[in-house]
Amino acid sequence: MSLETRLCYRWAVDFSVKDLGRLGRPAPHCVRIETGTQGGVPDWEGCYAGVSFWVEDKRAPRRKTDDAAVLSYRPGQLEFLAERWSVGGVAAGLVATHALGGAVDVRRYLLPADELCLLPRHVDPHTGERFVAFEADANARFLVRDRVELFERLRQMRRDAP
Numbered sequence: 001m002s003l004e005t006r007l008c009y010r011w012a013v014d015f016s017v018k019d020l021g022r023l024g025r026p027a028p029h030c031v032r033i034e035t036g037t038q039g040g041v042p043d044w045e046g047c048y049a050g051v052s053f054w055v056e057d058k059r060a061p062r063r064k065t066d067d068a069a070v071l072s073y074r075p076g077q078l079e080f081l082a083e084r085w086s087v088g089g090v091a092a093g094l095v096a097t098h099a100l101g102g103a104v105d106v107r108r109y110l111l112p113a114d115e116l117c118l119l120p121r122h123v124d125p126h127t128g129e130r131f132v133a134f135e136a137d138a139n140a141r142f143l144v145r146d147r148v149e150l151f152e153r154l155r156q157m158r159r160d161a162p
Contacts, residue, residue, distance in 0.1 A: 054090070062097045090154060
């Protein structure tokens with residue numbers, strides 16, 4: 001697991017006393033997933049208030065010109081999230097974007113799998129790297145301000161499920 005992924009996970013999972021008090025219920029139980037046997041498995045799995053969920057962490061700098069970010073992904077990552085979503089499970093991407101040149105002005109977005117998988121997919125013809133283009137302005141409704149909001153959104157994500 002990359003340093004960037006560990007930082008996203010730690011932001012989401014390492015609760016302070018203040019955050020726990022604001023939740024008013026037991027803290028979420030989350031586990032980082034590190035597997036080399038099956039491609040595409042998300043970075044972490046968790047359960048909060050009776051709802052189980054899978055989360056793929058993505059971190060990328062925003063371009064100065066249009067506030068967009070390029071999110072690279074490995075084969076199977078988006079497919080895993082889409083499959084979990086298709087059977088009624090909670091699956092999402094936690095996208096942390098930051099200004100070019102460092103971790104200043106970090107913005108985090110929680111995209112449900114169905115929305116994440118709709119982003120246009122690209123393959124670099126020279127390197128073969130797979131990526132999706134993420135436009136912060138177009139996805140402002142997915143912005144999460146803090147960890148409490150993150151877990152509440154995960155808990156409520158599939159209220160529409162059959």
